[in-house]
Amino acid sequence: MSELPREDTPVNLDSPMPGDSTPLSQLHWQRFHVSYAYPVAFSRGVFEPANPILADLIARVEPDKRHRCLFFIDDGLMRVRVHLVSQIERWCSQHADRVELVGHFRVAGGEAIKTHSVHLEAIHDAIMECRIDRHSYVIGIGGGAVLDTVGLGAATAHRGVRHIRMPTTVLSQNDSGVGVKNAVNFKGVKNFVGTFAPPWAVVNDFDFLDHLPQRERIAGIAEAVKVALIRDRPFFEWIEANAEALTEFKRSAEEHMITHCAKLHMNQIALGGDPFERGSARPLDFGHWSAHKLETLSDHEVNHGEAVAIGIALDTRYSVLSGRLRQGEDERVAALLERLGFRLYHPALARRDSAGRLAILAGLDEFREHLGGELTVTLLSEPGTGVEVHRIDPGLVGGALEWLALREANS
């Protein structure tokens, strides 16, 4: 067997031209590194005229240029922040030396934008119509669903234009908005069409949360419980101690929960060794194999954060039933989620397919297929420590579901 050239061998430009005695196949390694860095800001009043933070981030590489910016704004946000567009217009004229407003579009908020392809097409249309190029900016302002769709639109127009995320829900500020992924749903499968595309910058403005419906404001806390349980025991204990302050939306508690959770996510992406998830593991997706399926099974009656809360309770109970986690920790986690305001059961969990199998179990196949490779699910060995497993026992999942159903019946 012939020996392959080493990966670090430079391409040989002196290899003979075809036609003489060259062997039919040659093999050269193409190899380069691209490093990514993007700022994530936590602030308030970003569109107050004197606030320079967004302009600073837009102009951070070419400070002496005027930068063309196209905004896409979540419809749900616009309904409660009726003056937002005029604020953005005023802010842009205040910073006209560095920012040129080329347009603003209102886009559907919530899962609808990810579910119907017309929305992504409209984003591409607007980017084309406004002649956004790779040195201009697409700025998405909204919840995780809007950011996912606008991010995908920006990542695919011209093979990728600069995009800035301005998350406006708790969940998008502490989780999805600071990461590198985007996606839309396809034929009933969550996040089937998407890319990894690190943003140019992320700006979290806590003021946006003031108008967020209570249900959404609570939902995002589930991601903080999730990352605390698999990575950070002191943070989990902090959430336990501050559950009431969080449900009362006390400013300092909410801001700490969001910033700490966002930083844990950022650390995982930067230091976890697999930012673009090329391996089989999805370390941050504790509680998510069932959550994604439940969102679809419930026809999005349960939102992402609520489904994650149920998924966390399910996988925590499963961790106990499979002998990995001390008995009683399941009760502790479920009780915390309930104190935070989550319901831990939905009738769709009991649904069965035509073969009599629990429909939720299909979530395991979809979870594995999303990445390929071996099934890898994160469970708990103790609060604050996640462990990866490669096999899930359907019987024990059934047992964990019964436990959740019983809790609901007794509540």
Ligand SMILES: NC(=O)c1ccc[n+]([C@@H]2O[C@H](COP(=O)([O-])OP(=O)(O)OC[C@H]3O[C@@H](n4cnc5c(N)ncnc54)[C@H](O)[C@@H]3O)[C@@H](O)[C@H]2O)c1
């Ligand atoms: N890309 C990722 O890494 C990643 C990670 C986690 C979740 N997600 C995705 O994020 C989505 C969920 O995002 P979400 O929880 O932010 O909810 P969402 O985007 O579905 O928004 C929820 C609702 O709140 C409205 N809204 C948004 N901001 C508002 C505000 N400030 N005031 C009032 N209303 C407002 C929206 O219009 C919508 O009706 C899911 O599609 C999920 O798959 C993506």
Ligand SMILES: [Zn+2]
């Ligand atoms: Zn999530």
